[in-house]
Amino acid sequence: MPCSPAPSATSEGCPMGEGFPFANAREPLCKKQKGKRTRFQAKSDLTVIKQKKNRRIKANDRERNRMHNLNSALDALRNVLPTFPDDAKLTKIETLRFAHNYIWALSETLRMAEPGIYNLAHQDMDLTSPNSNCSSSSDWESLYSPLSQSDSHSPTHSMDDFISQPLPCARHSTSFSEFL
DNA sequence: TAGGCCATCTGGTCCT
């Protein structure tokens, strides 16, 4: 890691610690120290800067961990998607698109195989559409599989198409990013 | 070398 969290710069580590008259800039000044306020105020500003820097370092660390968790989740998603061993690792956007299309394909397969059971199971759960942006369920019901679509998609098309092409429902939206 | 992808930093916003 190029940037590990720096040692704490909070009040414990601050040179102006406990007992220092101006450790807190909001504390009232005593009469004797009035004339030297600017000098001590400068130190107080330094403390504020140190605190801000420390907060930034901690926030960066949290953000890094958050992104690592996100990447771990993406890796887990990649692992359950069917890809050929020789395939290059899916990019993030490819992983999301592929997962979306794969779920769609599985749903369609299930619907065609067991229409009665499928429809019954989805009376209580609105899972008929993988895309909540679809204007209605009829949109989804009228969809076709990207793998069996006659005009632009066919089983002979490459896996790349399956990964990279948004579903018909997605095309109702302006971009794939609306799914995310 | 341009373009794509990625990791990281950063400041803003919202929430607890």
Add this chain to the structure above:
DNA sequence: AGGACCAGATGGCCTA
């Protein structure tokens, strides 16, 4: 106040 989330900026790495 501090944490989570987000989007923009930036720089590095890789590939066609």
